[in-house]
Amino acid sequence: MGPDGIPLDHGRALRLVPPSLRRAVEVRDGGCVFTGCGAPTWWCDVHHLLEWANGGETSLANSALLCERHHTKVHHGFRVERQPDGQWHTWSPDGTRIYTGPSGTGPSGTEPGGTGPPRGNGLGGTGPALTTAA
């Protein structure tokens, strides 16, 4: 039920997302749910996780907020799914999970120190410096 007592689960009665449901999805998702995106709600469409044509319902549980770009991706093989803890997970068409969030979980940046000897070995500055200018 919505805040005004408006039912948010329209089942198969409605194909288009009514404004009350859209508001509920915006409040829940806060923006595009595609991993690493974060586009604001006003760039987003309400996506049917299970296509309406395939029996999906017009309900909050079957809805995801996706920006135009990622809405297109999800219709071309990418997949988003809401976990029981409320987190959205994203998979690419080959089934691998996408982790490209802002926190960066890749292996880069973990090398201890740089390559080669450290620069500046303490021998500089013993001779006459460039004091012959002018």
Ligand SMILES: [Zn+2]
């Ligand atoms: Zn997006």
